[in-house]
Amino acid sequence: MNKIKNYYALERKAREIRNIILEMIVSAKASHIASSYSIVEILVYLYDKFLNINPENPLDPDRDRFILSKGWGVSALYTTLAQKKFFDKKLLKTHCKDGSKLIGIATRNGIPGIEATTGSMGHGLPIGVGIALAAKLQNLHYRVFVLISDGECDEGSTWEAILQAGHHKLDNLTVIVDYNKWQSFGRVKDILDLEPFVKKWQAFKWSATEIDGHDFPQIATAFSKLPFEKEKPTVIIAHTVKGKGVSVLENRNEWHYKTPTQFEIEIALKELSQ
């Protein structure tokens, strides 16, 4: 019963975050709303329930590292960080406005909680591998989490890093793939198919599982078992819906680029209040 209550609170948080993202994106006439919507539950769970982080000491050497490799989904991360009081919520209003540090792609420029500059695809995982390797070399016990997109799995550097993490047995490293099945120009399966995806990771000496990336119980179960295997990095392939939470934004690639208009805003506000 407690558990169900718990998830209800998380679901409410996810809705709140989607509302704030909508406000930010519309106010800045910004893009990538759908990319942010597909990772909200994962971020809410990690920051609310899982990561060993302290907003009062965001550079604590022992903190868990979270790298948003799909840096274009950063409005979801900014909102989550602001909710956790890494910085003042008022700052969110500056997103993508003149002179703001809240850039449209995750950029390591002094915003507390942003660990790496990413969004040029295939950068987050190699950096995460380096940080995880450093922990092993220094006998530190922090863990490294890298959230990557499916489109990023086209990049050679991503697979180089996958190979390296497996080889170096980085069981302190977890990758979450936001497998929303869309990339810049269309469907992943039509452009550059990743399947059999799980088998690919396993062949590279990773331990893999698949979850529904919007289902809190499934997310919680997956993270409770880390690392899945000793001496192996973990990948959680999260099946997600691009634009999740607002019917008119879901699974339509135009919302990688466009800012919602009054039509979508009204539907969004209605659906996100339910």
Added chain:
Amino acid sequence: MRAAFLQTLLNIMRVDKNVITLTADMGFSIFEDMQKEFPKQFINTGVTEQSSIGLATGLALSGYTVYFYAQAPFATMRCFEQIRLDVAYNNVNVKIVGTASGFSSNQLGVSHFSLEDIALMRLLPNMTVFSPGDPLESEWATRTAYEISGPVYIRLTKDGSPIIHEVKVKQSFILGKGIEITKGSDFTLFVSGSLLPMAKQIVTNLALKKLNGTCISLPVVKPIDRKLILKKAKETRYLFTLEEHSIIGGLGSAVAEVLAESHISVFFHRFGVPDKFTSITGSQQYLLNYNGLSAEKIGKSILDFIVK
């Protein structure tokens, strides 16, 4: 030059356990001793230049100073975008060491020539660019790269380059300062990197023809020694640059940029590799000569420029 680099790096690693050497599977017969002595400070990341730059950045963000070693074209060009965003933007302690630069891999052709690396590295904010010309400069560059905070590119050629400077002179090397090798008021020849011996030869040859030149080694291409360039522009009317690099973007361009905005009127000419690919093989000397880079050809050009 590479031996001086290696010895200096070993000495640094012995003292500072937070120095890690990464190699993208390069350094056969070079790194075996390092690998044995420093199992926790030496990592062969495999043939993965792009992810290795990210990995090096992750290590650097976790407190390490990282020397990343690969052949110059692969250390700089294959992973340029990673160097730009991961290393240069974050201003981290990653020291990129490009070996076998210029035409060092003389028999291997265009894939292994590195004639654009300085241009690329010079372009990046936060990056310091070393192009040492003899073993003493190489040793100094390797140590200075460690001492300064932030990203560095060190351009090396293969072993066998003679020592040009007097050993005692190396105490006076200063970051961003040129080193005067000969003095003369008829012209100044700026040189950076592997062609330092050729530059010295050119000036010596011309002295026999009563043209006295100042030869200046610039082992640091960025930050460039603007002050010295301007001083020489006032003292000698003819200024030249020499390098085993494309005529575009390297030392010649760096000096040209200073001169063009100086409002000082001088005669200036760049000697470097012309803007075309070299699609033949041969000895390094043959390939340099094929591209117009020999002490005889350049000496004659300088003579013609000044006398005519």
